[in-house]
Amino acid sequence: MTADRPLIELRGLHRVFGDTHAVRGVSFEVGPGEVFGYIGPNGAGKTTSMRILATLDEPTAGDAYVDGLSVTEDPDRVRRRLGFMPDYYGAYRDVNVKEYLDFFARSYGLRGDDRRRALAYAMDFTGLDKLAYKPMDGLSKGMKQRLALGRTMIHDPAVMVLDEPAAGLDPRARIELREMISRLAQLGKAVLISSHILTELAAICHKIGILEQGQLLAVGSVEEISRQARPHSMITLKILSDPQAAEAWLRDRKDVEHIEQVEQRFTLRHAGDDAARADLLAAMVEYGIRVAEFRSQETSLEDLFLHVTEGRVQ
Numbered sequence: 685m686t687a688d689r690p691l692i693e694l695r696g697l698h699r700v701f702g703d704t705h706a707v708r709g710v711s712f713e714v715g716p717g718e719v720f721g722y723i724g725p726n727g728a729g730k731t732t733s734m735r736i737l738a739t740l741d742e743p744t745a746g747d748a749y750v751d752g753l754s755v756t757e758d759p760d761r762v763r764r765r766l767g768f769m770p771d772y773y774g775a776y777r778d779v780n781v782k783e784y785l786d787f788f789a790r791s792y793g794l795r796g797d798d799r800r801r802a803l804a805y806a807m808d809f810t811g812l813d814k815l816a817y818k819p820m821d822g823l824s825k826g827m828k829q830r831l832a833l834g835r836t837m838i839h840d841p842a843v844m845v846l847d848e849p850a851a852g853l854d855p856r857a858r859i860e861l862r863e864m865i866s867r868l869a870q871l872g873k874a875v876l877i878s879s880h881i882l883t884e885l886a887a888i889c890h891k892i893g894i895l896e897q898g899q900l901l902a903v904g905s906v907e908e909i910s911r912q913a914r915p916h917s918m919i920t921l922k923i924l925s926d927p928q929a930a931e932a933w934l935r936d937r938k939d940v941e942h943i944e945q946v947e948q949r950f951t952l953r954h955a956g957d958d959a960a961r962a963d964l965l966a967a968m969v970e971y972g973i974r975v976a977e978f979r980s981q982e983t984s985l986e987d988l989f990l991h992v993t994e995g996r997v998q
């Protein structure tokens with residue numbers, strides 16, 4: 685492996701299931717030491733493309749490479765270089781933490797001292813050494829995720845693919861998970877991690893890719909993607925005149941997206957800068973809408989995500 689060769693590469697990947705074109709020509713690269721955040725709403729195609737990368741499914745067209753090896757032509761060698769953490773967790777009765785990791789170490793062909801070292805390392809890395817003899821089904825959700833991560837890294841793969849690892853974790857466990865992922869990148873691994881929550885990943889990702897309806901809409905650092913996005917803001921309003929009439933008027937405007945209304949209060953997404961917002965307010969008043977409150981909020985990462993996906997979230 686040379687320093688600048690990507691460890692993960694998706695090239696024009698497609699996957700069709702009957703009438704569903706789940707992945708439509710997705711291409712991106714992840715280098716050594718990089719964390720790539722794969723962001724998209726439910727059903728966007730994240731799991732499907734990750735499963736193809738992990739050799740659990742095959743593409744309809746295109747290919748993916750792990751450390752330069754094709755997942756379609758060389759799946760056995762790919763598996764040795766890749767750890768996949770699925771978004772579900774198998775339940776094993778009467779198995780403790782150490783036995784569970786030991787089972788996976790053995791199934792990767794690790795023997796003798798190599799296996800003992802791999803086990804000790806994975807338990808130390810995930811902080812599970814104190815829980816070595818605890819039955820798995822008695823672990824908290826956060827500890828189960830640590831164990832799943834330990835299992836994923838047991839054979840020291842160069843590439844780690846983590847499908848929604850933060851789902852269902854409490855805030856503290858999320859922070860701890862993020863720290864572990866950053867440490868994996870510091871070890872030189874390429875990490876692909878999915879989430880439908882952009883803010884969850886922004887802090888630790890070197891790059892993000894926004895996937896929607898099987899297509900990658902944007903790839904780059906959070907800053908690069910923010911620059912590409914048109915300026916927009918979230919506006920909250922309180923209206924004293926007829927809310928139905930105000931809503932109908934707002935819906936007709938091209939610069940207003942995503943209106944939510946509860947009685948006289950509205951939240952809307954507005955495409956435009958300060959001047960465009962001032963024009964919107966002036967136009968509302970001129971039309972006869974009585975505006976009691978008008979507040980706009982800075983664009984958050986979540987707004988950015990909604991903007992990039994343009995509300996086509998399924």
Ligand SMILES: Nc1ncnc2c1ncn2[C@@H]1O[C@H](COP(=O)(O)OP(=O)(O)OP(=O)(O)O)[C@@H](O)[C@H]1O
Nearest residue numbers: 701704706724725726727728729730731732733880
């Ligand atoms: N085996 C399958 N057979 C038929 N359709 C499938 C299959 N697997 C996935 N799909 C469809 O492909 C699309 C993409 O699903 P996928 O699970 O990859 O999305 P996702 O981004 O991972 O979403 P989620 O966050 O819900 O897991 C969905 O429309 C899904 O219903």
